[in-house]
Amino acid sequence: MIKLVILVSCLLLLGSREGEAVTCPCPDDVDIKPSDENKPSIFQELTKLEIDGVLKYLQNDSGLDVKLGYGAKISDTIVYVIEKKPTPKDEVLNHIDRDGRRPVRESRVVLATSSGMTEYTVGPLPKPTYHRKIKYPKWRKTGLKFTDRPYPIDSFAIAKTIQREGRKMKQLLHESFNGFDFEDDCGNKCLTYNDLRSKVLQGNRLVWANVLRVVPPLIGSIYGYPLPLQILVNMTSTDPDSWNAAKVWYNGQHFDSTDDLMANYINGSVSKIAMSYNESDVYSSMRRRGTGKTRRANRGPDCFPQDGRRYSVDGHRVKYMDWEFEFTYRQTTGPQLFDVQFKKERIVYELSLQEILLSYTGTTPYGSQAGVFFDSEALLGNSFSPLSPGVDCPKGATYFDSSIFSFIFGEKVVIPNLFCIFEYRDDQVLKRHYDNNYGGGYEFYGGMPNNALVLRNIISSYNYDYTISFIFYQNGVIGTKVSASGYVLCEFTHHDVPIEDLLGFKIHENVLSMFHQHLFNFKVDMDILGESNSHETLAIKVRPVTHDVVSGIQEETYEQFLKRKQKSSERQAAYRFQYSKPKYYLFYNNEARRSKLGYKRAYYLDNQGVSKFLFPDKWSKMGSAAWAKYQLAVTRRHDDEDTSTTPYNTFDQIDPVLNFDSYISDDENITDKDLVAWVTVGMQHLPNSATDVPVTTTSGSTLSFYLKPFNFFDEDPSTSSYDNVFITPGENGEAVVEENENNAKESCSHPNDDPNFDGEYWVKP
16 A cells, blocks of 8 residues: 655745745656555565465364464464565576566465474465475474564563463552552552563563553653562463462562562561652653743755656556666565566665664663663564654655454454655765865856655664665765664663763663664675675775985875785674774676776675674674674574574574574685675664653664765766756856746645554454
8 A cells, every 4th residue: 555645845936926926736647556465576575465375274284273362371372574586696686687477376375383393385376285394404403482473472471471470469569559559449649560571581481670660651751650560470380370480579678589678578588669650750651741942833844756756556566767776664674675677687685673782780680681682572573663744754655554364363454654765865975076266256066965765764673763764866866864763771770870980871861771782783784796705805095105305305294095805705804893994895797898988897895884782793692693893793504594693693692593604604605606795784782861751762873874876886876966056257257047947936835735643554354
């Protein structure tokens, strides 16, 4: 489903009376075609019809005795994932490049059982007739145990355990927290919790729950109201009725169970706390407040298409200027781009998000034992957010709904406004030069605004919202940007912030924000003019030189020079960036024609979001996060090396299911091969009241990496754009301006028909 909006920038000032506002309509769009459910693209994720077909097969014909949605028990076989199984790349290219047979579409189905996890291929789509177990040669485990089971599947059982343990502490809860508790009939005095991840230690499956106060949406968010109570839930047993509190932390004191806590609480040997609840405390609310300088009646600027959209979309295939690509959305990893071409030449086969890592530090058990966890545990594609027109995307954007399978509902759900596409103008010009004649005038001025196409998706993973933008510039550059907003995770504190050994800063009374690192991993399947690619670096070095300036006078100085090094194997191309050793990271096709000047036509990868993962290699859990060590790693592409991690890696981190280093340790040849660049961007985040209350702001914190042409073109391809402006001095002091003749047109009017924000996602009958 596609929602179209045409919005424009301003009212026309026309007519006989000065200042009279007259409107004219903006051009209609004719180049947006919805997807055909019966004829999905070769890259497109599962359609609603295909998800229905898989569910029907699983329930009626597979013999697997599956259960769906809310009613499923831990002892049942639960459907967790239904997504498109990646089609082998050679089959895809044989079809789209050589008009070969269209590959069969199949689904990947993940089932959770009381003994572990099992994955199946189910096909063909849309009417499956078979299923078979999937084998992953690079996985370290041939069978996934119960300890590898993603704990979001068991969220309802965890909630019941917390509620059961809470009832044992009801007296403490009411006396300590002003009558709040975990009961179903708690009214406006309810408690909830946040859990970072389950961990597996010596075969035990454990998760810390940080107890939070529920506040009305107009007051703020639960994440801003942590309480001095944390519960370690032991969920090792396959019988959730036997799950219990293995440890309890209350007001800075540790106890072996809720029974232990209550026995000491009742006999008076516990240091108690009594907290009041101030309904006027709205520090975490995102509603406007305060006395800002913005004039109430004055709106901010808008930018929207004046002559209609300059892009077209057929299903999920986008064309813009010289660009062409396809986009889709995977349940396990989120947004994906495929078949990215510029001037009909393929640059990238796949560009996709892989993983989001967070590494927390805190003072309480919940914070200090959080360690490293991965957002894929809850499936990045299930952590979606509908986009808000005019805020998340500018007016004039095109919006795309999408359907995915939800294990919670046991059904497909429709997500409104999952993607948006728009053309925008960057704050920096793409290029310019003023040629001063140094005699009071100029020879010429040339410039071009940086108009580019943006494909945007936002992942909302519990407290954090990650905006992911793929940007296509007219000079052949591809940009990938990530920014983080949302609520920081907090823990309760009694203490003032110490001067040394800081673990974070207070952002409110008794609220300590938790210091952490964000890391984002992306897959870039390079296809520079074909699959056969090579990789080399151009290192920028410095050496001493002596110049003979004139007879008898020498100058001793230093000069920069380039040193080329082709990387022949994977170990040579696993990079941990060093600022003292800058490099260009180039990819090219040796077999392709060279530039007019005889150079290899290449693209280089420019990582502008470098953040070092500081944990040492000897850390016992490094195998679960091995990709985080590298800001760039180049490997030979294989269909069975589809992702850098798995949703299971966050749990048993000492014995992870997949160690990314296995892609590198075999040290395969990467000369004239199909190559993948695994790119990691990130930042250290030290929340504070100025930038993170009520939520984290994005100014100055956007992370990015770029694919940039390097001798790929004989000249900058944007030279042919109608957006160019060239000015020379004319007679009588009038400038001669060469520009798009449409720039002289009057602006068209704003029809005010943009879609409303729709934050509900729904089961589609």
